[in-house]
Every structure is written in C-alpha cells, then in structure tokens.
Amino acid sequence: xxxxxxxWLLFVLPLGxxxxxxxxxxxxxxxxxxxxxxxxxxxxxxxVRNGRIVAIDEPATAVIQPGMRRIDGxxxxxxxxxxxxxxxxxxxxxxxxxxxxxxxLFVANGVTGVREMRSEPAEIAQxxxxxxxxxxxxxxxxxxxxxxxxxxxxxxAAARQRVRxxxxxxxxxxxxxxxxxxxxxxxxxxxxAKVGLSVCGHVPAQVRLLTAARAGQRTDEHLxxxxxxxxxxxxxxxxxxxxxxxEALIGLRDxxxxxxxxxxxxxxxxxxxxxxxxxxxxxVPTLVLPWSEANRSKSNPLLDSRWRFLRTDEQARWKRILAxxxxxxxxxxxxxxxxKIVHAFHAAKxxxxxxxxxxxxLVYPGFSLHEEMELLADCGFTPAEAxxxxxxxxxxxxxxxxxxxxxxxxxxxxxxxxxGDPLAQVENLRRIxxxxxxxxLLLPRDLGISTEAPLR
Ligand SMILES: [Zn+2]
Numbered sequence: 115x116x117x118x119x120x121x122w123l124l125f126v127l128p129l130g131x132x133x134x135x136x137x138x139x140x141x142x143x144x145x146x147x148x149x150x151x152x153x154x155x156x157x158x159x160x161x162v163r164n165g166r167i168v169a170i171d172e173p174a175t176a177v178i179q180p181g182m183r184r185i186d187g188x189x190x191x192x193x194x195x196x197x198x199x200x201x202x203x204x205x206x207x208x209x210x211x212x213x214x215x216x217x218x219l220f221v222a223n224g225v226t227g228v229r230e231m232r233s234e235p236a237e238i239a240q241x242x243x244x245x246x247x248x249x250x251x252x253x254x255x256x257x258x259x260x261x262x263x264x265x266x267x268x269x270x271a272a273a274r275q276r277v278r279x280x281x282x283x284x285x286x287x288x289x290x291x292x293x294x295x296x297x298x299x300x301x302x303x304x305x306x307a308k309v310g311l312s313v314c315g316h317v318p319a320q321v322r323l324l325t326a327a328r329a330g331q332r333t334d335e336h337l338x339x340x341x342x343x344x345x346x347x348x349x350x351x352x353x354x355x356x357x358x359x360x361e362a363l364i365g366l367r368d369x370x371x372x373x374x375x376x377x378x379x380x381x382x383x384x385x386x387x388x389x390x391x392x393x394x395x396x397x398v399p400t401l402v403l404p405w406s407e408a409n410r411s412k413s414n415p416l417l418d419s420r421w422r423f424l425r426t427d428e429q430a431r432w433k434r435i436l437a438x439x440x441x442x443x444x445x446x447x448x449x450x451x452x453x454k455i456v457h458a459f460h461a462a463k464x465x466x467x468x469x470x471x472x473x474x475x476l477v478y479p480g481f482s483l484h485e486e487m488e489l490l491a492d493c494g495f496t497p498a499e500a501x502x503x504x505x506x507x508x509x510x511x512x513x514x515x516x517x518x519x520x521x522x523x524x525x526x527x528x529x530x531x532x533x534g535d536p537l538a539q540v541e542n543l544r545r546i547x548x549x550x551x552x553x554x555l556l557l558p559r560d561l562g563i564s565t566e567a568p569l570r
Pocket of ligand 1: 201202231
C-alpha cells in the first residue's frame with residue numbers, strides 16, 4: 115500500500131497538524147459501509163466536526179456549512195477505522211523505548227485503535243497521554259482503546275497484590291501468560307473479579323481451554339491450549355505439565371507440540387467449538403503469526419519493502435529471533451492446524467476478533483491487520499464478518515461501541531476512505547485513499563497512492 119501516503123504522514127503532516135484545529139469535513143456522495151448490517155448505504159454526505167460524525171444525510175438534503183472542507187466521495191467507500199486487538203507498544207523485557215515508530219504505520223494502514231497487551235502499571239499514564247495527544251491532533255497514532263497489565267504470580271499473595279496495583283494504575287484488564295501456574299491463575303481470576311477487571315490472555319499451559327472459558331477468562335489469545343483441546347491426547351499432555359513451573363513448564367509444552375499437532379482431531383475440535391460458542395469466550399487467534407512463520411522461508415525479510423520502516427533496534431531483534439529458530443516443517447503443521455481450528459470455531463459461531471501480536475518478527479504494524487483479516491476470510495469469514503472482527507466487534511467487546519466501531523452519527527470520526535468495496539472483498543481495505551483520525555483528514559496531496567497486491 116500507500117508508500118506515498120506513508121511518506122506524507124511521516125514527514126509532512128505532523129508539522130501541519132500541530133498548527134491548528136482541524137477544519138470540519140464534508141465527505142460528499144460517498145457509499146457508507148454499515149458494518150453492523152454488512153450493507154452499503156448511499157450515496158450519503160457525511161459531516162465531521164470536532165472529531166465526531168455529526169450528520170449522515172442524503173446528498174440532496176445535506177447542509178454543508180461555509181468553512182467545511184469538501185471531499186468528493188464519489189466512487190469511494192467510507193468504513194470505520196480498524197482496530198488491532200493484540201499489539202505490543204512497550205519493550206519491557208529488553209528495556210528499549212516504546213514502539214512509537216509503529217504509530218504512523220498503523221495509521222497509514224487504517225488502524226486507528228489498538229488493544230495493548232503488556233503494559234507495566236507505570237506505563238498506563240504514558241498511554242493516557244498518547245490518547246489525549248491523538249484527541250488534540252498532536253500525535254498521529256492509533257488510540258489505545260484498552261491496556262492490560264501482566265500478572266504472573268509467582269505465589270498467591272504476589273498475584274493478588276499485582277492485580278491491585280494494576281487496578282490502581284488504571285489498567286483496563288489483566289493479562290495472563292502460559293507460564294502462570296494453575297493455582298495462581300485461579301487467584302488472579304478471583305482477585306480481578308473483586309476489583310472489577312476482566313482477565314484476558316493466554317490460557318495457561320496447565321489449564322484446559324474449556325476450564326478457562328467456564329471459569330470466566332474473557333479471551334484466549336493465539337489459540338493457546340486450543341491445540342491441546344483438539345488433540346486426542348489432551349488429558350495426558352496436560353497431566354505431564356502439572357508439577358512443572360516457569361521455563362521447565364514452557365519447555366515441556368514446546369517439546370510436546372509436534373505430538374499435539376499430529377494428534378489433532380477434527381471431531382474433537384468441532385465439539386470444542388460448539389461448547390466454546392455456548393460459553394461465549396472470545397478468541398483472538400492472531401493467525402498472522404503462525405502464517406508468517408510457515409511462509410517465512412519463501413522470502414528474505416531483509417528484501418521486504420517494509421523492512422526499512424522498522425526502527426534499527428527492532429530490526430536487530432527480528433534478525434536475532436529469525437536466526438534462532440527455524441523448524442519449517444513444524445511451522446507448516448502449526449499453520450495447517452491453526453487454520454482448521456479457526457475454521458471450526460467460525461463455523462460454530464465462536465466470537466473471534468482480529469489481532470496480530472505485532473511487532474513479532476514478520477508481523478508488521480498495520481500491514482499485518484490486513485493480513486489477519488484476509489486469513490480470517492480464508493477460514494470462512496465473509497468480508498462483512500472479517501470487517502466486523504476489526505471494527506464493531508472490538509468496540510462492543512471493549513464496551514466502547516457508543517463512541518467507536520462504526521460510521522454513525524455521534525461516534526468518533528476515525529474513518530477510512532477506500533477506493534474499493536470492502537464488502538466485495540476484504541483486500542479492498544488495503545486500497546486506502548485517506549484516513550480520518552479524530553476528525554482530521556490525512557490525505558496525500560498527489561493522491562498517487564499505490565496499493566500493495568493482496569496476499570493471494
Ligand atoms: Zn502478544
């Protein structure tokens with residue numbers, strides 16, 4: 115996509131943005147994408163003022179006031195900005211600065227909202243400051259719609275205390291990881307419920323996916339423990355993990371992976387899907403992660419045109435990780451099973467949202483959300499369903515649908531102006547003509563935006 119748009123965002127726009135309040139906008143004669151119904155509506159004239167959508171009218175009756183900036187929407191489609199439900203903006207384990215380099219990449223790709231998956235309590239204030247700066251037009255970045263603080267244990271008292279610290283700092287949810295022991299995980303769930311926070315993240319390596327769903331863990335990310343749950347050996351595999359802790363636990367899980375994948379059972383997977391759908395636990399499968407791993411040998415990442423967008427410390431990290439592990443066959447098997455699982459989950463109507471885990475190696479900020487939606491389409495999602503998984507779905511999940519997630523009067527003006535119909539094919543979401551962020555039009559002057567070819 116959008117190399118020109120990106121260059122424009124990176125170098126030209128910030129200066130102009132700082133200067134003055136954004137003029138109100140009138141996007142005329144545009145086809146509005148109603149993501150809730152999965153329908154095209156229009157033509158309509160959409161008015162934007164002070165960061166909000168203030169009117170959506172038939173062109174003949176729309177009142178365009180003097181001073182409004184007119185954008186000719188003929189032949190174009192207006193969709194809500196996209197939300198990536200699984201991103202990392204901080205580098206706490208390596209101590210590197212936050213991933214602010216990723217901000218313009220998100221926005222140029224139409225990602226106007228993100229869910230941050232591993233903040234330290236002290237970083238919540240930084241996220242709130244970014245949010246304000248985006249509102250005020252001082253920063254081109256996606257809105258941090260929710261931020262989670264990781265809680266691990268190691269023991270019950272420490273877990274409890276960390277949940278309280280997270281709450282006091284303003285966390286939106288608690289994130290759990292694979293290595294959290296079963297006993298601590300139960301403490302985290304009950305303590306989080308007491309302070310009014312949900313628990314999201316990896317279903318821990320000692321816990322069955324259905325157990326976690328029934329106990330109220332609100333999401334499972336990366337299909338963690340779904341692979342096990344679809345294996346005919348689930349009970350034995352999990353039994354062997356019960357006494358282990360930390361690295362030993364994760365080490366055994368990783369050693370078991372080939373067997374887990376090779377004992378995949380379609381019928382077990384479908385039974386699991388039906389039960390999960392009844393319970394309603396949300397899945398954020400981050401398909402782009404196993405897909406990238408399975409396909410990485412096909413291209414040299416250093417030759418990827420997006421490589422230069424990475425900050426140099428990030429390039430170094432990717433190189434290090436990519437050099438360290440490359441079991442191509444295992445990666446292919448993991449991808450094939452991931453696909454089958456998401457296919458079965460979708461068919462059973464398990465709630466699924468679009469997230470990427472960017473910036474994991476090969477998972478580029480912004481770009482990867484398009485890949486994720488295209489992969490969801492490969493798993494049976496209609497274009498409207500894939501679009502919902504990155505717009506109104508996240509907004510409803512986060513309790514923010516009064517302000518976000520669709521093109522509707524009163525909502526935030528975080529919008530995509532597209533050259534192709536995203537309900538015809540999800541790849542058209544890459545054909546971004548302009549982005550509206552907090553009511554500000556981000557439009558390349560020469561409109562010569564080249565669009566990247568779809569994945570397949
Ligand atoms: Zn993650």
